[in-house]
Amino acid sequence: MPVTSTARPSIRFRGHSFIALVVVPEEPVAEWLVHLDGLASRSPGFFVNRPVILDVSHLTPDRAMLKSLVADLSERGIGVMGLEGADPAVLGPDLPPAMAGGNKTGQLEIPTDRIKADPQGAPKKASLLVDKPVRSGQSICFPEGDVTIVGSVASGAEVIAGGSIHVYGALRGRAVAGSSGDPGARIYCRKLEAELLMIDGSFRTDDEVQPDLRGRPVQAWLDNGAIALASLD
Secondary structure: OOOOOOOOOOOOOOOOOOOOEEEOOOOOHHHHHHHHHHHHHHOOOOOOOOOEEEEOOOOOOOHHHHHHHHHHHHHOOOOEEEEEOOOHHHOOOOOOOEOOOOOOOOOEEOOOOOOOEOOOOOEOOOEEEEOOOEOOOOEEEEOOOEEEEOOOEOOOOEEEEOOOEEEEEEEOOEEEEOOOOOOOOOEEEEEEOOOEEEEOOEEEEHHHOOHHHOOOOEEEEEEOOEEEEEEOO
């Protein structure tokens, strides 16, 4: 009787690179949570669908405190995917896993005094102007509105905007537009060499960019939930 072999399905693995926000609580934690609520009220979509790492190196938490803090963040819609700086002895299956080995990009610069009101008291649409290049390892974060960079964004740098991003130079780092939940946000640059483009949670890496668009003036926008690219020439 012939022996027939049964084909087994292959197991596939793919590598993905994600931008994670590292949140660093400080004592007193209750007061820190109040300040966090203030940021969330100014930018309701800032943490939406954003991977978050909780760095507790500034605290000395036990297991109960860690569980309480993770629960407090969860109630605010902030899902913690991992812990950094925690004593391994207090970790366990009921807490997020320990994280290590990430590449730091510097502290996020989140301006809080850019929104102005007109004479009738209505707030104007916020925008941030950065009149110098963004260096490697530097992060610019402005969840209240658009960001304009007069210069280039270096490889390893990051620009996060609640609205659109305008780069009057080469875009070599990561650009995250629509971070506050704005699917109409766009990314414009004079020279596209970006490591990552993201709009309202959808992203495209450098190896997914058409070769004929690299090094050219480009705009990016969302088309049916996917990032579309077109030359500005």
